[in-house]
Amino acid sequence: MNPQLRDGLLILDYGSQYTLLIARRVRELGVYCEIWPCNDARVGELIDAGSAPARGVVLSGGPSSVHIEGAPALQGGILSWEVPVLGICYGMQLLAKSFGGQVDRARGGGEYGRTQVIVEAARGPMAGFETGHATEVWMSHGDAVSALPEAFEALARTENGHLAAMAHRERPIFGVQFHPEVSHSLEGTAMLESFVFEVCGCPDTWNMADFVESAIERIRAQVGDEGHVICGLSGGVDSSVVAALLHRELGERLTCVFVDNGLLRYQERERVQALFEGHFGIDLRVVDASERFLSALAGVTDPELKRKRIGELFVRVFEAEAESIENARFLAQGTLYPDVIESVSVLGPSATIKSHHNVGGLPEQMGLELIEPLRELFKDEVRVLGRALGLSAELVDRHPFPGPGLAVRVLGEITEDALRKVRQADHIFIESLRAEGLYDQVWQAFAVLLPIKTVGVMGDQRTYDEVIALRAVTSKDGMTADRGHLPMEFLGRVSDRIINQVEGVNRVVYDVTSKPPGTIEWE
Numbered sequence: 441m442n443p444q445l446r447d448g449l450l451i452l453d454y455g456s457q458y459t460l461l462i463a464r465r466v467r468e469l470g471v472y473c474e475i476w477p478c479n480d481a482r483v484g485e486l487i488d489a490g491s492a493p494a495r496g497v498v499l500s501g502g503p504s505s506v507h508i509e510g511a512p513a514l515q516g517g518i519l520s521w522e523v524p525v526l527g528i529c530y531g532m533q534l535l536a537k538s539f540g541g542q543v544d545r546a547r548g549g550g551e552y553g554r555t556q557v558i559v560e561a562a563r564g565p566m567a568g569f570e571t572g573h574a575t576e577v578w579m580s581h582g583d584a585v586s587a588l589p590e591a592f593e594a595l596a597r598t599e600n601g602h603l604a605a606m607a608h609r610e611r612p613i614f615g616v617q618f619h620p621e622v623s624h625s626l627e628g629t630a631m632l633e634s635f636v637f638e639v640c641g642c643p644d645t646w647n648m649a650d651f652v653e654s655a656i657e658r659i660r661a662q663v664g665d666e667g668h669v670i671c672g673l674s675g676g677v678d679s680s681v682v683a684a685l686l687h688r689e690l691g692e693r694l695t696c697v698f699v700d701n702g703l704l705r706y707q708e709r710e711r712v713q714a715l716f717e718g719h720f721g722i723d724l725r726v727v728d729a730s731e732r733f734l735s736a737l738a739g740v741t742d743p744e745l746k747r748k749r750i751g752e753l754f755v756r757v758f759e760a761e762a763e764s765i766e767n768a769r770f771l772a773q774g775t776l777y778p779d780v781i782e783s784v785s786v787l788g789p790s791a792t793i794k795s796h797h798n799v800g801g802l803p804e805q806m807g808l809e810l811i812e813p814l815r816e817l818f819k820d821e822v823r824v825l826g827r828a829l830g831l832s833a834e835l836v837d838r839h840p841f842p843g844p845g846l847a848v849r850v851l852g853e854i855t856e857d858a859l860r861k862v863r864q865a866d867h868i869f870i871e872s873l874r875a876e877g878l879y880d881q882v883w884q885a886f887a888v889l890l891p892i893k894t895v896g897v898m899g900d901q902r903t904y905d906e907v908i909a910l911r912a913v914t915s916k917d918g919m920t921a922d923r924g925h926l927p928m929e930f931l932g933r934v935s936d937r938i939i940n941q942v943e944g945v946n947r948v949v950y951d952v953t954s955k956p957p958g959t960i961e962w963e
């Protein structure tokens with residue numbers, strides 16, 4: 441928990457796809473916030489201690505229904521913190537149920553998409569409007585509050601009379617059935633503003649500079665005067681920002697370790713070495729662990745098992761380096777919020793999407809204590825921070841590259857030959873994007889090698905070779921993504937180059953799946 445949370449908002453996540461957007465909106469207002477899973481153990485501890493972690497609490501939406509067995513519940517103790525609460529969608533339904541109201545399947549099957557609501561009482565999130573004001577909001581619900589709890593009154597209704605927002609008559613407890621955090625709710629930001637500033641009284645003092653300061657303070661407290669930190673440096677945006685932050689505070693008490701795991705892209709090791717050894721005056725060690733990684737992955741085809749083996753080996757390599765450095769008890773990583781949220785599940789183990797190597801892939805026993813100063817940030821926020829720390833545009837605007845690297849882009853079994861194919865194809869794709877000025881128009885792009893063979897004809901000869909899938913996406917933070925709209929002629933040129941130059945590949949396809957329902961990586 442960051443001490444800045446005391447002046448900010450705690451968002452409890454019940455599994456909504458929009459929870460991240462709530463956090464973004466709040467931070468855009470200059471107020472710090474954190475998202476915790478609704479069943480986070482810290483909530484129970486803080487309830488027992490009787491102390492609220494923040495100035496207000498937001499209960500997010502979620503896919504479940506409050507009247508179904510096993511649906512995530514509201515820990516009633518939250519209400520004893522006596523700080524303002526705003527329930528959004530599922531969050532509002534939880535509040536209604538807790539206070540004795542009725543929640544049922546909505547008449548007519550629910551409301552999805554654009555809806556007009558009319559303000560009935562200008563309080564709480566609706567404080568900025570006149571009674572009778574009509575505003576367009578975004579709905580996405582199949583259940584509805586069919587009977588208001590006695591202690592509550594309606595703040596807004598839809599045109600056909602359904603409850604759209606409610607407020608406790610005496611306490612600062614509010615619910616909205618729609619999603620003020622999405623941009624389709626035209627005056628949603630104003631509603632959040634009223635809640636955050638008027639109701640909760642949060643100061644709008646949060647910004648990146650504060651973040652740096654408080655991150656450094658926390659690092660200082662954690663590391664002490666003698667501690668030495670090992671930083672896993674991949675050459676990517678996140679770990680470079682962490683290294684720059686740590687270097688400011690620790691100077692020579694920082695050692696960066698770049699691991700060549702044999703799963704890197706074309707000439708990646710050389711590029712990272714050239715960039716960092718010359719530039720930052722940072723102590724950089726390059727460890728060639730490729731044989732260890734490749735033998736640990738031999739014969740492994742399950743994506744989660746790949747990720748776990750890779751996560752564990754990374755840590756073992758860092759531990760081995762730490763042994764030769766006095767007081768090296770800490771491991772810094774560039775973990776971001778999306779890495780965390782995808783690796784841990786809200787509703788139970790089945791909802792884990794994938795174990796990011798640096799979170800869900802970590803071994804249970806570790807000899808090093810983690811330092812993860814970016815754990816509460818999103819990618820685009822880290823980029824802003826990187827620029828503020830003076831990192832070059834080339835580094836800051838680089839496409840992300842996952843720690844498990846090409847292992848999750850060779851579907852199925854990983855062999856040297858498969859790595860060669862995907863590495864060459866990726867290089868051709870990325871260089872072509874750069875050469876034709878398209879690199880910055882997509883958020884991430886890469887090649888995937890599929891474990892299937894198809895028939896082709898090359899130079900009058902029959903071929904029976906493998907398939908490369910190209911993937912390019914646009915995104916803001918990696919949590920959701922859309923297909924990249926690359927010109928078909930460009931894709932055709934890349935396809936020709938790949939098939940001509942990469943031995944063993946005779947077909948190229950383009951992935952047009954968005955996220956959701958797909959994920960960005962194929963494994």
Ligand SMILES: Nc1ncnc2c1ncn2[C@@H]1O[C@H](COP(=O)(O)OP(=O)(O)OP(=O)(O)O)[C@@H](O)[C@H]1O
Nearest residue numbers: 672673674676677678679699773774840841842843
């Ligand atoms: N080859 C590597 N050597 C050392 N550490 C690594 C390596 N790959 C990943 N890591 C560690 O794992 C963390 C998470 O990887 P991730 O790819 O999410 O971040 P990144 O590489 O720093 O940034 P980007 O998202 O731009 O690729 C990194 O921040 C870094 O600490």
Ligand SMILES: O=c1[nH]c(=O)c2[nH+]cn([C@@H]3O[C@H](COP(=O)(O)O)[C@@H](O)[C@H]3O)c2[nH]1
Nearest residue numbers: 795796797840841842843844918959960961
């Ligand atoms: O460092 C990382 N370790 C991992 O284990 C990992 N898995 C996915 N990614 C990257 O995260 C973003 C979202 O990816 P997905 O849509 O595939 O989950 C994309 O940018 C992915 O490249 C990872 N990064």
Ligand SMILES: NC(=O)CC[C@H](N)C(=O)O
Nearest residue numbers: 501502529530581582583
């Ligand atoms: N988006 C939501 O929070 C949906 C909540 C609840 N499952 C409903 O359909 O009403």
Ligand SMILES: [Mg+2]
Nearest residue numbers: 676841842843
């Ligand atoms: Mg990376």
